[in-house]
Amino acid sequence: xxxxxxGSTALDSIKTPQAExxxxxxxxxxxAAVAASFFSPVNLVGVVGEDFPKRYxxxxxxxxxxxxxxxxxxGKTFHWSxxxxxxxxxxxxxxxxxxxFETFTPTLPAAHQKAPYVLLANIAPSxxxxxxxxxxxxxxxxxxxxxLWLNIAMPxxxxxxxxxxxxxxNDSEAQQLTKExxxxxxxxxxxxxxxxxVIIKEGSHxxxxxxxxGFFICPAYPLHKVVxxxxxxxxxxxxxxxxxxxxxxxxxxxIRRAMVxxxxxxxxxxxxxGLLRTTRTTRQQIDHRVxxxxxxxxx
Amino acid sequence: xxxxxxGSTALDSIKTPQAExxxxxxxxxxxAAVAASFFSPVNLVGVVGEDFPKRYxxxxxxxxxxxxxxxxxxGKTFHWSxxxxxxxxxxxxxxxxxxxFETFTPTLPAAHQKAPYVLLANIAPSxxxxxxxxxxxxxxxxxxxxxLWLNIAMPxxxxxxxxxxxxxxNDSEAQQLTKExxxxxxxxxxxxxxxxxVIIKEGSHxxxxxxxxGFFICPAYPLHKVVxxxxxxxxxxxxxxxxxxxxxxxxxxxIRRAMVxxxxxxxxxxxxxGLLRTTRTTRQQIDHRVxxxxxxxxx
Numbered sequence: 197x198x199x200x201x202x203g204s205t206a207l208d209s210i211k212t213p214q215a216e217x218x219x220x221x222x223x224x225x226x227x228a229a230v231a232a233s234f235f236s237p238v239n240l241v242g243v244v245g246e247d248f249p250k251r252y253x254x255x256x257x258x259x260x261x262x263x264x265x266x267x268x269x270x271g272k273t274f275h276w277s278x279x280x281x282x283x284x285x286x287x288x289x290x291x292x293x294x295x296x297f298e299t300f301t302p303t304l305p306a307a308h309q310k311a312p313y314v315l316l317a318n319i320a321p322s323x324x325x326x327x328x329x330x331x332x333x334x335x336x337x338x339x340x341x342x343x344l345w346l347n348i349a350m351p352x353x354x355x356x357x358x359x360x361x362x363x364x365x366n367d368s369e370a371q372q373l374t375k376e377x378x379x380x381x382x383x384x385x386x387x388x389x390x391x392x393x394v395i396i397k398e399g400s401h402x403x404x405x406x407x408x409x410g411f412f413i414c415p416a417y418p419l420h421k422v423v424x425x426x427x428x429x430x431x432x433x434x435x436x437x438x439x440x441x442x443x444x445x446x447x448x449x450x451i452r453r454a455m456v457x458x459x460x461x462x463x464x465x466x467x468x469x470g471l472l473r474t475t476r477t478t479r480q481q482i483d484h485r486v487x488x489x490x491x492x493x494x495x
Numbered sequence: 496x497x498x499x500x501x502g503s504t505a506l507d508s509i510k511t512p513q514a515e516x517x518x519x520x521x522x523x524x525x526x527a528a529v530a531a532s533f534f535s536p537v538n539l540v541g542v543v544g545e546d547f548p549k550r551y552x553x554x555x556x557x558x559x560x561x562x563x564x565x566x567x568x569x570g571k572t573f574h575w576s577x578x579x580x581x582x583x584x585x586x587x588x589x590x591x592x593x594x595x596f597e598t599f600t601p602t603l604p605a606a607h608q609k610a611p612y613v614l615l616a617n618i619a620p621s622x623x624x625x626x627x628x629x630x631x632x633x634x635x636x637x638x639x640x641x642x643l644w645l646n647i648a649m650p651x652x653x654x655x656x657x658x659x660x661x662x663x664x665n666d667s668e669a670q671q672l673t674k675e676x677x678x679x680x681x682x683x684x685x686x687x688x689x690x691x692x693v694i695i696k697e698g699s700h701x702x703x704x705x706x707x708x709g710f711f712i713c714p715a716y717p718l719h720k721v722v723x724x725x726x727x728x729x730x731x732x733x734x735x736x737x738x739x740x741x742x743x744x745x746x747x748x749x750i751r752r753a754m755v756x757x758x759x760x761x762x763x764x765x766x767x768x769g770l771l772r773t774t775r776t777t778r779q780q781i782d783h784r785v786x787x788x789x790x791x792x793x794x
Binding site for chain 2: 282283284377378379380381398400401404410411412413414415418419420421422452453455456490491492493494495
């Protein structure tokens with residue numbers, strides 16, 4: 197089955213202590229869509245400006261990502277620029293030019309409204325809800341977020357949470373949302389806000405799922421070198437949703453393995469700037485790392 | 496088979512934001528010995544003063560810990576006092592009274608010199624080496640350490656490393672030792688210093704083994720509440736060595752499972768002040784948590 201992915205589509209200029217790379221294809225929806233495309237057909241919903249490079253359209257298409265929902269509007273594409281510190285964990289934003297993203301209203305083509313799997317990648321929670329308003333009984337809805345929305349749009353986020361099957365956030369966001377240091381207590385509190393499945397991402401330490409079948413401790417693939425972690429979280433949730441959409445039967449039977457697949461796609465994402473490494477990845481390479489993770493965690 | 500455990504035996508006065516508890520049984524060897532005792536016979540080597548409470552001698556004995564190597568000397572027992580911050584990760588030392596520990600020289604009773612499994616729990620690396628000088632061809636030698644020795648006794652530590660089968664340290668110590676942010680690169684560098692097995696502890700994120708069969712990502716047991724993490728690392732390595740000593744056949748067949756057992760004993764350690772929770776634990780409870788960890792990591 198197919199996945200509908202809504203989120204930001206952007207140009208990212210990224211600096212690390214080793215190198216920098218300007219105007220890469222980025223944005224939560226771009227990373228998630230490419231990640232999901234390894235497993236199932238993807239319908240992308242987003243907005244770009246007239247300056248959006250044709251080669252990035254071709255890149256989406258080379259991953260068989262349906263672009264009927266990608267609006268091309270007069271003006272400039274969302275441009276984000278950020279710099280990482282040596283440990284690759286802390287980053288600071290150097291520049292944010294919203295461009296056409298400032299007035300983005302995701303409008304779903306009729307064919308997209310029946311999508312069974314919906315990933316609301318990181319954008320304003322009011323827009324994420326607006327997408328759900330247009331959907332006809334999706335099978336499984338997951339959303340990601342970022343600290344910004346916890347700071348400036350908490351009521352919108354709380355309204356969204358009541359409508360989700362799965363909510364994905366990172367450890368510091370979970371702490372901010374619940375005032376809980378302990379990740380397992382934070383998971384418990386987030387369930388009470390609505391979602392049946394809650395996933396807390398812990399970067400190089402992997403992620404933790406809390407769902408109807410209890411916890412799952414999902415490993416991260418061991419990386420000797422992180423080139424650029426931008427989009428790793430989006431790749432994780434995109435890969436997970438793509439894998440789920442490709443799996444027959446109930447979500448609870450597949451969600452652990454789906455997370456492991458997402459984790460592996462995120463590992464490739466970290467090995468290059470922007471989407472440079474992810475887009476060169478093959479399904480075979482992904483399967484190989486999943487088998488490695490099986491070996492690395494078996495006892 | 497039995498494990499010989501050498502390290503500090505102390506009285507710990509511990510403060511957390513919730514509570515405080517004075518003059519608990521503590522020290523690296525105490526935690527490691529109790530942890531190991533769930534799996535195999537333990538011979539403890541350490542020193543205490545004349546003020547050492549009789550009830551702590553009884554406590555060791557209730558875990559069938561052989562005390563032939565425990566020196567009782569005129570003077571005071573090593574007393575450490577520390578305070579944890581709210582997140583339980585950062586602690587500061589309030590007081591260190593070395594007492595009889597200041598002049599401690601571990602001397603092994605003849606029967607101990609043939610111990611097959613040796614755990615050099617955290618003490619000065621020169622003393623850890625002094626113990627090895629007295630051993631007759633042990634089967635497997637593991638050592639733990641702390642940041643203090645990296646700061647003041649690096650040449651001694653490097654000399655020790657060349658004599659070890661396994662070296663266990665935490666993530667910040669590994670970074671200090673190797674100047675490597677990346678844990679997998681740090682593991683590689685530490686192998687070059689001697690040990691065949693290197694284990695990096697990552698607190699609530701578990702631990703990572705690097706050995707002849709590659710990496711193993713060892714999970715931590717999910718804890719909703721950490722009462723006092725003092726001794727968790729010692730419990731981990733103690734439990735691991737006890738389990739190894741109880742297992743027939745080559746170490747490489749058992750070390751992963753041994754780490755998981757150590758991880759579970761450490762989880763009990765964190766649930767009470769000092770050794771209060773660990774000493775009330777049963778083998779059945781440990782086995783139960785190991786089975787839970789199997790379920791929590793399976794995909």
